[in-house]
Amino acid sequence: MGHGDARRRASVRYAQRVGAIPLPRGAETRAPLWRLIEHLLPPPDRGTPILDLGGGTGVWAIRLAEAGHRVTMVDIAPGYLARAREKIAAAGLTELAAVEAGDICDLSRYATDA
Template sequence: MSRQGGVDPMRPRASLRTAVVWEVLRDALERRAKAADTAVLDVLDIGGGTGNFAVPVARLGHRVTVVDPSPDALFGLERRAAEAGVTERVSGVQGDAQGLLDVVTPGAYDMVLCHGALEYVDDPAEGVRHVAGALRAGGALSLLAAGRGGAVLARALAGHFAEAQRALGDPDGRWGDGDSLPRRFTAEELTRLVADAGLRAAAVHGVRIFADLVPGVLVDTEAGARDALLRLELAAAEDPGFHAVATQLHVLAERD
């Protein structure tokens, strides 16, 4: 990644937990806009909810369509877009990844965001194929999903060793019946899914490698700790050695 400085308040970031994704996404949007020789891209956000990513992307000047199954979330999206002054650049459509191409035009988008949605679809392979079908030639997919190894580490550090072992051996990376996520992935599984959908994995990043493990009081009270932690997250994100312990995994894939 090209930027490894401190937090810039002018850039769209929700928190340290999304900093890596924002760095990658912003750079990818800039590159795609330059390649397409346009200042305005068509972006699709699947499962985008109330617009945590969609509204900041629209503030960069792009058109964003959010597909989400929840009417309440889409209402929140509309309100959030109005507050940000980007109503004309944000639209919401009720739907999900499985039926995506029934509610949006295939091959119509320069960038597709699929963040935190793949864990919930019945058939992840089919879901990624549908997502890929929404991309234009030269378009890119930003895929963010829960990491299996991160869950194992988190349960172990919390003292839940039996749950950690169960997550380690479970095909879906679940630690027990009380686990709220239907499935988690490894980096290899995600890159295989995008390859099978006809996309090329351009980069893989570990997300929330350290942010979920460091005590919040340390980040809030130690001078310079937040910026230092951000730099560490960015520096480690592309190192494959840390992908196995990341809470989330991010794949940037491209359609040639």
């Protein structure tokens, strides 16, 4: 049994404890999920900023920026932040996607009048 199996089991145990359902991961699940998400997004030309909380390595921030959205990805893990910055730079999306360290339990700096 590999390290991934142990992580998966721990994730399932945590989800059961808090009453959540763990989402499947991987490229095969992103395409259908993106089709759902894109219908909920404002048109990119409106300039509406999008906040990607717990953005990990930037998978969704990159996808949003590729679609023309301005996105700020927030995560608490330094390793994920570094990887997200690398991937966003490699994709040439630094003008649209920002990466910030932060705790999703304190979003006061993102407060708006909306």
